[in-house]
Amino acid sequence: MAKHFNIPVFLPELACPFQCSYCNQAAISGIKRMPGAMEVKQLIERNLHSFPKGEKEVEIAFFGGNFTGLSPGLQREYLSLAEEYVATTEIKGIRLSTRPDYISKPVLDLLKEFTVTTIELGAQSLDDEVLALSGRGHTAAQVLSAAALIRDYGFRLGLQMMIGLPGDNFEKSIYTAETIIAAGADETRIYPCLVIRDTALEKEFNSGKFHVSDLQTAVTWVAQLLLRFERAGVRVIRIGLHPSEDFSTGGLVAGPFHPSLKEMVLSEIWKSLFDEYPDWPAASEILVKVPQGQLNFAVGYAASNKKHLLSRFNHIGFTTDASLQHRQFRVEVVKC
Numbered sequence: 001m002a003k004h005f006n007i008p009v010f011l012p013e014l015a016c017p018f019q020c021s022y023c024n025q026a027a028i029s030g031i032k033r034m035p036g037a038m039e040v041k042q043l044i045e046r047n048l049h050s051f052p053k054g055e056k057e058v059e060i061a062f063f064g065g066n067f068t069g070l071s072p073g074l075q076r077e078y079l080s081l082a083e084e085y086v087a088t089t090e091i092k093g094i095r096l097s098t099r100p101d102y103i104s105k106p107v108l109d110l111l112k113e114f115t116v117t118t119i120e121l122g123a124q125s126l127d128d129e130v131l132a133l134s135g136r137g138h139t140a141a142q143v144l145s146a147a148a149l150i151r152d153y154g155f156r157l158g159l160q161m162m163i164g165l166p167g168d169n170f171e172k173s174i175y176t177a178e179t180i181i182a183a184g185a186d187e188t189r190i191y192p193c194l195v196i197r198d199t200a201l202e203k204e205f206n207s208g209k210f211h212v213s214d215l216q217t218a219v220t221w222v223a224q225l226l227l228r229f230e231r232a233g234v235r236v237i238r239i240g241l242h243p244s245e246d247f248s249t250g251g252l253v254a255g256p257f258h259p260s261l262k263e264m265v266l267s268e269i270w271k272s273l274f275d276e277y278p279d280w281p282a283a284s285e286i287l288v289k290v291p292q293g294q295l296n297f298a299v300g301y302a303a304s305n306k307k308h309l310l311s312r313f314n315h316i317g318f319t320t321d322a323s324l325q326h327r328q329f330r331v332e333v334v335k336c
Contacts, residue, residue, distance in 0.1 A: 002055040006095070007047040009040055009078075011065035037081055044082075048090055059117065060085065062096040069102045072110060079114040086115045093117035097160070101138040103146035108153045118186070119150050120158030125165055125172065126179040133166035135200065140179075147183040158237070159185040163221050164193040164213035164256070166204070170221055177225045181232040189238040190225055192218040194255030202253050215264075218256035223268040239265055266297040271305050273327060284314040285335035289321040291328060298329065 011034060035043070044060060051058065060082040067075065085091040095118035096111075103121070111119070125131055126140040143159070150157050159180045163173045180188055195205045195212055204210035213221075222239060229236050240261035258264060280286075288309075290298040299306050299318050309316050321330060 002057045003052075005047075005051055005056055005058045006061040007044055007058065007091075008061050008063050009035065009043060010063055011035070011067065011070075037077070040078070040081055044085060044091075048085075057092045058090065059093050059095050060091055062094070064097070066099045066102055067096040068098040068107045068111075075110060079111075079116070083114050095120065095156075095158075097122060097158075099138065100143040100146035103149055105149070108149065108155070111155070112153065116155065118156040118158055120160060120187075120189075121146055121150075123159045123176070123180065124162040125168060126176040127168070127172045130165050130167045130172060144179070144183055147185070151184050156186045157184060158187045158189070159183060160189040160191065161225075162191045162193050163225070164218060166201070166210055168193070170224075173221055173225065174228070177228050181229065181234055185234050187235040187237050188229060190222050190236060191238075191241060192222070192256045192261070194241065194257055195253040196251055197253050205254055212255045215256040215258060219261070219264050219268050222261075222265045223272070226265060227269065260301060263297065264301045267300040267304055270294075270298045270300065270327065271308060273329070274305060274309060277331075279331070280312065281331065281333050283333040283336050285316070285333075286313055287317045287319060287332045287334050289319055289324060289330040289332065291324040291326060292320045292322055294327060295320050 048058070062078060062082075067078075070078075079094060082091070082094045086093060093115045096116065097120040100121045100123065103119075121143060123140075123143045124134065124136060126143060128140050131139060147157055147159060161173070161176050161180060177188075192213060193201075195201050195210075201210060205212060226236055226239070241257065288298065295318060300308070306316060306318065315334070317334070324330065
């Protein structure tokens with residue numbers, strides 16, 4: 001199977017008509033201005049030369065701003081530049097992120113002129129109270145209307161969600177995930193809400209009006225969301241932000257950020273499997289066999305699951321078994 005790579009072109013807050021309470025793209029991406037055509041070309045070339053050899057699928061991805069809020073002329077300029085690389089077969093296609101209230105038939109007609117494969121909408125929540133409190137400037141109904149139109153035009157649909165926003169709770173996040181599934185999304189991203197410097201949310205946090213989620217709560221929520229998306233066949237292409245150096249050294253004020261968040265979430269899922277397993281043997285030493293590719297997550301981030309099981313056994317080992325799939329596991333007694 002070909003490995004997928006994106007070449008991200010960030011357009012920070014470009015053409016966004018609203019300032020979401022949590023958003024400061026310059027602090028997150030480290031990019032403060034619109035990139036010129038030569039910069040975009042250099043970025044694409046640099047990325048193409050950095051990818052490993054072998055079978056792969058590469059897309060140019062316009063992220064960070066409200067792409068379809070740009071003037072039609074500027075959209076064509078960026079898309080035409082990307083299309084030059086699609087024509088060489090080095091790039092499979094183009095993806096972009098935008099706002100749900102900037103999707104219409106004329107907008108999609110324009111995108112259809114180019115090799116745009118996927119449109120990602122920043123849904124964030126599908127609860128109207130959460131959207132209003134976060135300053136999103138659109139409703140849940142607008143998200144669903146835009147999603148349906150995107151699918152009607154034959155584009156792949158991505159619906160991004162964020163947990164822990166103002167007014168959010170676990171039940172609302174589950175509702176958002178289930179609605180994303182029902183809307184026919186092909187893929188999603190899950191971001192815990194963070195307090196970034198120079199945002200309205202920072203002011204609310206400092207005044208005590210907003211309480212940020214702790215890391216373990218975020219891990220627990222995302223684990224449950226991930227399982228729901230997996231069961232529905234919706235691909236989760238990102239868990240948590242991948243910040244720039246600027247962000248990691250000064251942009252973050254508070255919130256459940258961790259560079260290994262995805263590993264922690266997958267470890268949490270394995271912990272739940274172990275806790276629910278009814279047939280642990282009465283033994284002093286056991287060996288747990290897991291599928292290939294799952295060993296690190298079964299052992300747990302910082303060996304957390306192994307340490308957890310050592311409360312039950314004197315010794316425990318982990319190994320892989322090629323006959324096991326997904327998250328199956330087998331327990332063998334080494335010493336009674």
